[in-house]
Amino acid sequence: MRILLTNDDGIYAKGIEVLYTALSREHDVTVVAPETEQSAVGHAITWLNPLRANLIKRNGSFFGYALTGTPADCVKIAINELLDQMPHLVVSGINLGANVGVNVIYSGTVSAATEGAVLGIPSIAVSIDSFEPADFSAAQEFIPKLVNMVGERSLPPGISLNVNIPNLPSSEVRGVRITRQGNMKCLERYDRRIDPRNHTYYWLCNSLIEEDADPDADSNVLAAGYISVTPIQHDLTSYPMIDGLKSWNL
Amino acid sequence: MRILLTNDDGIYAKGIEVLYTALSREHDVTVVAPETEQSAVGHAITWLNPLRANLIKRNGSFFGYALTGTPADCVKIAINELLDQMPHLVVSGINLGANVGVNVIYSGTVSAATEGAVLGIPSIAVSIDSFEPADFSAAQEFIPKLVNMVGERSLPPGISLNVNIPNLPSSEVRGVRITRQGNMKCLERYDRRIDPRNHTYYWLCNSLIEEDADPDADSNVLAAGYISVTPIQHDLTSYPMIDGLKSWNL
Numbered sequence: 001m002r003i004l005l006t007n008d009d010g011i012y013a014k015g016i017e018v019l020y021t022a023l024s025r026e027h028d029v030t031v032v033a034p035e036t037e038q039s040a041v042g043h044a045i046t047w048l049n050p051l052r053a054n055l056i057k058r059n060g061s062f063f064g065y066a067l068t069g070t071p072a073d074c075v076k077i078a079i080n081e082l083l084d085q086m087p088h089l090v091v092s093g094i095n096l097g098a099n100v101g102v103n104v105i106y107s108g109t110v111s112a113a114t115e116g117a118v119l120g121i122p123s124i125a126v127s128i129d130s131f132e133p134a135d136f137s138a139a140q141e142f143i144p145k146l147v148n149m150v151g152e153r154s155l156p157p158g159i160s161l162n163v164n165i166p167n168l169p170s171s172e173v174r175g176v177r178i179t180r181q182g183n184m185k186c187l188e189r190y191d192r193r194i195d196p197r198n199h200t201y202y203w204l205c206n207s208l209i210e211e212d213a214d215p216d217a218d219s220n221v222l223a224a225g226y227i228s229v230t231p232i233q234h235d236l237t238s239y240p241m242i243d244g245l246k247s248w249n250l
Numbered sequence: 251m252r253i254l255l256t257n258d259d260g261i262y263a264k265g266i267e268v269l270y271t272a273l274s275r276e277h278d279v280t281v282v283a284p285e286t287e288q289s290a291v292g293h294a295i296t297w298l299n300p301l302r303a304n305l306i307k308r309n310g311s312f313f314g315y316a317l318t319g320t321p322a323d324c325v326k327i328a329i330n331e332l333l334d335q336m337p338h339l340v341v342s343g344i345n346l347g348a349n350v351g352v353n354v355i356y357s358g359t360v361s362a363a364t365e366g367a368v369l370g371i372p373s374i375a376v377s378i379d380s381f382e383p384a385d386f387s388a389a390q391e392f393i394p395k396l397v398n399m400v401g402e403r404s405l406p407p408g409i410s411l412n413v414n415i416p417n418l419p420s421s422e423v424r425g426v427r428i429t430r431q432g433n434m435k436c437l438e439r440y441d442r443r444i445d446p447r448n449h450t451y452y453w454l455c456n457s458l459i460e461e462d463a464d465p466d467a468d469s470n471v472l473a474a475g476y477i478s479v480t481p482i483q484h485d486l487t488s489y490p491m492i493d494g495l496k497s498w499n500l
Contacts, residue, residue, distance in 0.1 A: 201301065
């Protein structure tokens with residue numbers, strides 16, 4: 001298959017190299033990824049400014065386009081401009097840090113997969129539950145298998161897969177679970193600091209995690225040592241609320 | 251009520267001034283808005299860099315905090331740091347240009363409302379269907395009324411309202427419809443240009459609009475001259491796909 005590979009940690013990140021190596025054995029993989037880290041950019045696209053795509057070669061590894069944009073930009077410009085043919089699949093990752101619970105809405109990794117789905121291509125986002133993973137063996141084993149299954153079975157239009165991998169060696173992973181996006185969220189605070197010119201600035205910090213009580217939520221399945229696979233879509237409508245609002249007689 | 255007012259076109263935009271004037275007659279309105287235009291930033295939050303919030307006064311108008319961040323940042327920092335008390339309501343807009351169909355996922359205006367809902371506050375995003383609206387009378391009339399209704403009835407946790415207003419004087423608006431987020435989307439292309447140093451750069455352009463055939467979709471209701479109100483949420487799970495994926499036996 002022709003696979004478009006991207007991420008949000010940037011083209012020089014470890015995670016994308018792991019996926020490139022694992023997927024290029026069997027597939028024709030093209031990398032279009034952000035030139036620099038784009039964590040927490042959500043579904044941002046670059047609209048006010050132009051983009052540049054520089055073909056680079058990572059030392060001892062792949063050629064790829066380093067884009068001066070976001071993960072969603074990478075998918076858009078790859079499909080519209082840089083690739084000769086439509087890819088069969090978009091894969092985004094491996095992100096360092098899980099994308100589960102409410103955090104999914106801030107995720108550039110997931111947004112690249114969503115963008116692929118919007119453009120009609122089956123897409124997979126991959127994250128690992130650590131900022132310093134020691135071992136990518138579970139992803140190296142599971143993702144090529146999942147990619148082949150998605151290639152065979154495809155996905156319904158507009159649906160992509162959000163995959164989160166526990167920070168465990170493959171032999172210790174307990175299995176795979178299909179999950180829903182849970183309500184786990186970070187309760188954030190801002191660190192208030194003073195700069196050398198005596199002006200105030202603020203830096204976003206995570207302080208506490210509010211867990212989802214449901215054992216089937218993505219975050220809990222992941223914490224229990226399973227690979228979590230959540231089917232996602234981009235229709236934000238709250239259907240149960242439509243009738244409620246109709247009764248307001250606006 | 252205490253209302254937090256933000257937008258994605260920036261604190262100096264016309265739309266936020268219109269809302270400030272309309273809402274501050276009856277309510278205690280605090281403005282925390284991006285210092286510069288943040289169109290299409292989606293649900294980006296600023297994580298790698300610090301933020302600055304400068305209290306500014308718009309000529310002949312309001313005091314407000316100009317934030318060096320995104321619309322979602324504005325809501326987060328207002329609630330965590332800048333406001334003395336929790337607001338009763340978050341209002342975001344008025345955005346120039348409709349936020350309907352697939353475009354909703356790129357919208358900073360909508361993301362500010364989603365962020366309010368994540369933080370437990372009833373929230374409303376407001377957009378007008380023109381990049382050069384001649385007349386804000388429909389919004390000036392409808393939004394204060396909607397704000398009061400949301401104040402009285404509240405919204406379920408996690409739900410916010412995405413409001414789109416036709417570019418018509420109030421007297422020509424045909425009414426209000428509760429809608430779903432439709433599948434209207436822009437089919438984009440990139441304009442490829444050469445810079446003075448003879449390097450290629452790309453600029454995202456909208457070329458065609460792919461309409462949703464459903465007359466009840468947000469884009470069609472708006473085009474027919476109605477105010478469109480869509481209840482939205484941030485759970486991206488495709489529930490119908492969960493059982494399908496379980497049968498894959500991953």
